[in-house]
Amino acid sequence: MLWNGWGDPAKAAPLPDAVAGLLHDLLGVRPSPSTPVALKDLELSDPTLTPAALKDLADAVGTADHVRTDAESRVRHIRGKSTPDLLRIRAGDVTDVPQAVVLPASHEEVLAVLRACAAHAVAVVPFGGGTSVVGGLAPERGEFIALDLRRMDALLDLDPVSRTAVLQPGLRGPQAEALLAAQGFTLGHFPQSFEWATVGGFAAARSSGQASAGYGRFDEMVLGLTLATPEGTIETGRAPRSAAGPDLRQLVLGSEGAFGVITSVTVRVRPQPEQRLYEGWRFATFAEGAAALRRLAQDGPRPTVLRLSDETETLVGLAQPDAIGAALADGGTGCLAVTGYEGTSADTARRREEAAAVLRECGGTLVGIEPGERWAHGRYEAPYLRDALLDAGAFAETLETAAFWSRIPELYTAVRTALTDTLTGAGTPPLVMCHISHVYENGASLYFTVVSAQGEDPVAHWTPAKHAANEAVLAAGGTISHHHGVGTDHRDWYVREAGPLAVDALRAVKARLDPAGLLNPGVLLPTD
Amino acid sequence: MLWNGWGDPAKAAPLPDAVAGLLHDLLGVRPSPSTPVALKDLELSDPTLTPAALKDLADAVGTADHVRTDAESRVRHIRGKSTPDLLRIRAGDVTDVPQAVVLPASHEEVLAVLRACAAHAVAVVPFGGGTSVVGGLAPERGEFIALDLRRMDALLDLDPVSRTAVLQPGLRGPQAEALLAAQGFTLGHFPQSFEWATVGGFAAARSSGQASAGYGRFDEMVLGLTLATPEGTIETGRAPRSAAGPDLRQLVLGSEGAFGVITSVTVRVRPQPEQRLYEGWRFATFAEGAAALRRLAQDGPRPTVLRLSDETETLVGLAQPDAIGAALADGGTGCLAVTGYEGTSADTARRREEAAAVLRECGGTLVGIEPGERWAHGRYEAPYLRDALLDAGAFAETLETAAFWSRIPELYTAVRTALTDTLTGAGTPPLVMCHISHVYENGASLYFTVVSAQGEDPVAHWTPAKHAANEAVLAAGGTISHHHGVGTDHRDWYVREAGPLAVDALRAVKARLDPAGLLNPGVLLPTD
Missing domain, CATH: 3.40.462.40 (FAD-linked oxidase, cap domain/gating helix)
Structure with a gap:
């Protein structure tokens, strides 16, 4: 992923001159006076994590190799891919960069990272493809780590009778489809971010793909979830549908990393289309x-x-x-x-x-x-x-x-x-x-x-x-987001849409699962 | 509804002698030695509500006529319709009868009743058709009122373009269908309890009807809900689907009266089938x-x-x-x-x-x-x-x-x-x-x-x-209930199915919405 733009840098192409001319004529667009700041010219603040915190994080993921504090790793995990995000990074603004990037390989390692972060009062931003366009990776907290889930990229189980698959959260769209296709199945989830976004992100932000009329939204595909929180684990989904209380899956879906880290997702799959x-x-x-x-x-x-x-x-x-x-x-x-x-x-x-x-x-x-x-x-x-x-x-x-x-x-x-x-x-x-x-x-x-x-x-x-x-x-009676999510950009309007009492109920959930308020602070729910 | 059995007493019919004989031969069934205790012979404890509480309840619903403390009203709101429920009432056991039956006519009156109950520390059991078969109407609290929603039985709105209807919770299945049929629509929800159960109960207990393969479960029909709680109102559902946070509808659905009283339900409707x-x-x-x-x-x-x-x-x-x-x-x-x-x-x-x-x-x-x-x-x-x-x-x-x-x-x-x-x-x-x-x-x-x-x-x-x-x-990997719900009968197994942390998260929601623990105490969630 291009660190200050989108996708595979090899696929970038300039705007045809005719289009540029048209933009000028129609909209008054003029060539930008400045070129984007280069990676090497960005001025990052020094990492603030203590040696003790870094050691505990390394212990949590088995080795210091999976706790990265170099400038490029940190810059590559700053914010998301909204236009304001891109404009800020192009202008060289790296104020809210993570202190470290931590790469766990299992549910247990995620739990260990959360424990280490609680011990050192460091905030945690779960990071999948980094494609949020609503400020979902921009916590309201100076010192935080990005919890990059890319190493959790396995297909854990496929049940061809029930047509269910258990996916790890770091699987990007094409990886998940390739693993399923090898066994004759498809998930059918193709949002515009498909090539880069991950299964965990699809779940956390209630993604909806371009084939939703046929395959449904991602939240309709999810049959079960595992959530790692600072207070322990929640596992949901023993049946496709149940009358056993509120649907806890729908409480985790859309929680945008504020309640915990999604460490596996059970989804319905369908045969590859002919x-x-x-x-x-x-x-x-x-x-x-x-x-x-x-x-x-x-x-x-x-x-x-x-x-x-x-x-x-x-x-x-x-x-x-x-x-x-x-x-x-x-x-x-x-x-x-x-x-x-x-x-x-x-x-x-x-x-x-x-x-x-x-x-x-x-x-x-x-x-x-x-x-x-x-x-x-x-x-x-x-x-x-x-x-x-x-x-x-x-x-x-x-x-x-x-x-x-x-x-x-x-x-x-x-x-x-x-x-x-x-x-x-x-x-x-x-x-x-x-x-x-x-x-x-x-x-x-x-x-x-x-x-x-x-x-x-x-x-x-x-x-x-x-x-x-x-x-x-x-x-006009709409919802503040159909499939991009809330993040920090929509939060104030989300609070009005949901109403103060519903938001308080969600904050009560967060307080129980994340009592120190370390998980994506300010994303989805206000911190004050 | 028959007070100590099911449905319309005129429809009751004895078992054919041949069947009775067969039950005797196959299963050793012998005629019961005792006949059910008659209504007039039941020995109810005296109502314990104070005059001040009764007055505040009457004020909440506008008149004392809608606060009933007579024996028959109280007996008719005891427990539900599980076989143990019926066996107990047939045996004359009326230990957990409500102290009064209160009949509000609007969302505002429900809020007022909840405020009055909070002021007098009286528990509240929302009551629709009274057809729970899982102890959903059997609170773990001696002094409680039954909040009977039968007067809230209107079709509030029908949008033929969006194919949505707003129903009040006290509508019984046939009433809702008749109101929709008059405008050419059907809900398509036909559980076995259809003739007596209510829209509010369908939502609170995640009902599923016999035509669910075609029309979906009730929780799939619900597009919006209004919930009256001791702490105020929650309104959900601005769009059929949204990425604005967790799906709050799915937190209210299945909450079995423990979070609040459902005072309206927006459902999808479909044209009457030809x-x-x-x-x-x-x-x-x-x-x-x-x-x-x-x-x-x-x-x-x-x-x-x-x-x-x-x-x-x-x-x-x-x-x-x-x-x-x-x-x-x-x-x-x-x-x-x-x-x-x-x-x-x-x-x-x-x-x-x-x-x-x-x-x-x-x-x-x-x-x-x-x-x-x-x-x-x-x-x-x-x-x-x-x-x-x-x-x-x-x-x-x-x-x-x-x-x-x-x-x-x-x-x-x-x-x-x-x-x-x-x-x-x-x-x-x-x-x-x-x-x-x-x-x-x-x-x-x-x-x-x-x-x-x-x-x-x-x-x-x-x-x-x-x-x-x-x-x-x-x-064996099943859920403790597909469509009957949790109530008090399934609660201990529900807690094991959901897991302690998830249950604690739901208890945190309840604590925020119902801080005094007055709503259906012990139903769905443990009280201790």
């Missing part, structure tokens, strides 16, 4: 397309992938750069939907045929497989594009929410308006794009992408727009 | 039938109802009384499965045809619609039969569990053996029947029915068998 097919449909308007998606989500047949871009995103995604301006002025070219089908050949064919009839009835026109295959091919590429945009002096960020179907139109307008008005008012009119990428019988997600010129201080420039979007989400 | 069709299939063995159910649960198509009786239950359910003995001796007549399809005519026809092909491939033989329709007709009748069995001097009780598919054979054998060995050892060899009635991709439920002669002291006679079954469930 076939995968994606295609494009076009609707006259976003509302018409959304109605078609709702019809499929409620009455079926359910495609495996189901997504719909609004007019602006359709335009930007489809048009050649030199046509964008003209088409924008012209009022757009409709809205592109992508439908995907994965499964047996027979099932895929039947669902595709029946869904096509419904989509036609709802006003859709089949564009063909090209837009679908293009989407599938580029599904993990957007974060690379963001790096190129930042290099070119543009600002680009995403945010997302969900609501019941009847609230979706108002929510869409409210968030778009908040972003547009705030950034326009600040002198950088944005391009705001949106898509629906996760559908349910009773509602859907909305995922917004914002591109504008960078302000003088890009993080400070963005913050009021993000806050205005958060306010709009709450006011 | 068609309902149930039919019977026969398999040579329980294992063969279970494999067929697993195939449908994992690869589809999914019927709306899917259940399978083991050899003994099939025999008892199908044979004429005078043929049972002979057939039992003869090794049985295979296993009956019931498949049901509800939905549009086209969808029902397609699923039925495709499922039939799968069931044939798995060794099943179509028996026809008669067994299916007979099952559908009698689906709510079993509790009436239990009353008749008790009247005839027999003992009859049910218990249930769930596990992953690969554990099901061992779990089935372990529980059956535990029940048979314990009761046979005590001199009352039982008939143990079992069915699978809830299937998931990754596992299934097992529901056992036990019939035997009553021991000298029937409750004391049954207790060791029930405990042996609980031990067998835990040892």
Whole structure:
């Protein structure tokens, strides 16, 4: 993973000149005056952990080799991958770097690390792929270690009768899929962060993948969890469903490292699909397309992938750069939907045929497989594009929410308006794009992408727009996050969404499991 | 509801003489020497609530008419409907009767009642249909009120676009269905207690209905909840799914009145089905039938109802009384499965045809619609039969569990053996029947029915068998309850299943929401 950007550095590519020109013409984007600070030029504070603490940590993981205090290891575990995170590291800001990176290899080693940290009053930030975009790795505490789970990357068990697998938390998406594929199975969880994010992170942050219409969200795939806490172990999941009290799995899912460290996840798996097919449909308007998606989500047949871009995103995604301006002025070219089908050949064919009839009835026109295959091919590429945009002096960020179907139109307008008005008012009119990428019988997600010129201080420039979007989400009846999580960035709005008494109940849980408040302090729950 | 038995007294019917004779011949059942104690002969202790407490309760619900202290009201709110509950009340045991029955009409009135109870240190048992079979209404506290929610029986909102409905907790199953049907919708939740149990109870105890294969469990239908606690209100559910922290709905679901009183439930609803069709299939063995159910649960198509009786239950359910003995001796007549399809005519026809092909491939033989329709007709009748069995001097009780598919054979054998060995050892060899009635991709439920002669002291006679079954469930990897809940009866095994740290985390939640420990003390969570 690129330390100050996304993914495999070999895959980075600059923005084509035509796009850069267009950004200049449309949004007033100017080349950035500064280049990112190099790794060797970062000025880290000296590590503060005492020799005794370092020794206890080394004992906990068996050897000092797995307790890293070198500058590069520490920098590689700073914050996550939100645009503000990238802007700060590109500017050389390494104020909240961990004191050490500790790499345990087992549940027992995690427990030992937590005991050592409790003994020395050092905070702990569980670290999987480091892909949080909501400040989930930015604790409100000066002295902390990053607990990197990469060594816990085994498939512990696969039960082909029950179709369950037990995965260690450090498995990245492709690693987990490869291990399962060797035995004929798939998890079916493909978020945009798939190539880098980990099983533990999927669980801790309630991830949802691009094929959620068919395979479900990650929290729906989880059948059991093991949680290591400073006070001991919690194990959940003796049956797929139970009436034995509250569902403790759903208390651990979404806990974002604040309650403990997830050390194994039992998931449902499915046979590898015989076939995968994606295609494009076009609707006259976003509302018409959304109605078609709702019809499929409620009455079926359910495609495996189901997504719909609004007019602006359709335009930007489809048009050649030199046509964008003209088409924008012209009022757009409709809205592109992508439908995907994965499964047996027979099932895929039947669902595709029946869904096509419904989509036609709802006003859709089949564009063909090209837009679908293009989407599938580029599904993990957007974060690379963001790096190129930042290099070119543009600002680009995403945010997302969900609501019941009847609230979706108002929510869409409210968030778009908040972003547009705030950034326009600040002198950088944005391009705001949106898509629906996760559908349910009773509602859907909305995922917004914002591109504008960078302000003088890009993080400070963005913050009021993000806050205005958060306010709009709450006011219009949405949830503060559908699949990115809470972290520190959404925490204040999360507290309002959940309400003070519910938050206090969760704080009571945290106080029991983490009495010293060492686990991801300030993430998810307020510390004061 | 019959105060010392089940349901509508007009529907009660004695056991046919032939069945009584058979029970005598097979199981040694003898007519009970005693008749149930009459309502007028029960000896209740005098109410202990102070005039000040009664006044504050009356103020909370607006009038003293909704605070009832007469003997019949109190007796009608004692315990639930487990067989031990019925045996105790039939024997005249009214030791743990509530001091008063309070009937609030709104969320605000519930809050006011909780405040009044806190002020006077009186415990509160939320009461819906009173159908708990696990001691969910038997607090470990002498002085308590029953909070009867029957007056909160409105459909508060129906959103046909999102297909959601907001229901008050006191709605009984048929009331909720009638209100939804008037607008073209159904909830699709049909547990055996359907006719009497309430929406609030379905949520509090994680109920699962007989059509769960098609409509899902109740906890899967719930999109939002309002909880009144002594410390204030929690409201959940702004979107069908969210990544904003742990799923608080799943913390309230299954909380069995220990965290607060559920005052509204937002559920997903579906269009009324055009068609309902149930039919019977026969398999040579329980294992063969279970494999067929697993195939449908994992690869589809999914019927709306899917259940399978083991050899003994099939025999008892199908044979004429005078043929049972002979057939039992003869090794049985295979296993009956019931498949049901509800939905549009086209969808029902397609699923039925495709499922039939799968069931044939798995060794099943179509028996026809008669067994299916007979099952559908009698689906709510079993509790009436239990009353008749008790009247005839027999003992009859049910218990249930769930596990992953690969554990099901061992779990089935372990529980059956535990029940048979314990009761046979005590001199009352039982008939143990079992069915699978809830299937998931990754596992299934097992529901056992036990019939035997009553021991000298029937409750004391049954207790060791029930405990042996609980031990067998835990040892064989099952959950202590799939859909009956924890109550007081399963609590000690629940604590072992969840583990001490998880239970402590839940107790921390309770301490925050109910600091005085007034809500259903001892239900779900230990009080000490």
